[in-house]
Amino acid sequence: MSHIQELIRKNRSYRRFYEEVSISRETLLELIDLARLSPSARNAQTIKYILCHTPERNALVFPNLAWAGYLKDWTGPEPGERPTAYIIMLNDTRIFDNYFCDDGIAAQSIMLGAVEKGYGGCIIGSVERIKLQKALNIPAHFKIIQVLALGKPKEEVVIESTVSGNIKYYRDSNQVHHVPKRPLDELILDL
């Protein structure tokens, strides 16, 4: 397997972490530098980042995130298994109010960098944006796009093939998380 295949396979959405393993500000800056070097529509580079990596600030972020919608009997990581850092991605509307798909590219760059460093995490789009904006005193011209939750993963995530088109991820009795991916031939349109 090539390095890029290995990295992308390992870069799963992780939602439980060793909370005692912290991530430094320097590490977060290295990850954001990967986003900085990533493609940007019109090269406008409107996305800004807020770093959180202390227990006090992390506690302001966590209550505003929703976890794993398909796992109906799980409301999110317990204390001790929560992310040790967050990167909040915001659009700087003073530059331009459209960030096209820069956010996804930047997020993937950060996540791949995190995995390469032995961390992992989850892109969280389900965010209480108004509450989080208030909790962190974020000025109104910055619009929260999404939050990257990061830490040292404490769970196993296994890639599966979809069965009958069922894309819902699930957790088995050993607490292993399974992610169904559609097979390649389903994605290719031979038109």
Ligand SMILES: Cc1cc2nc3c(=O)[nH]c(=O)nc-3n(C[C@H](O)[C@H](O)[C@H](O)COP(=O)(O)O)c2cc1C
């Ligand atoms: C834009 C985006 C938003 C997401 N939002 C959430 C979220 O709010 N909560 C969550 O637990 N997972 C979220 N995820 C993670 C997806 O559920 C995850 O990518 C999907 O289940 C596939 O698993 P994988 O990342 O391991 O391939 C999000 C992923 C993306 C790309």
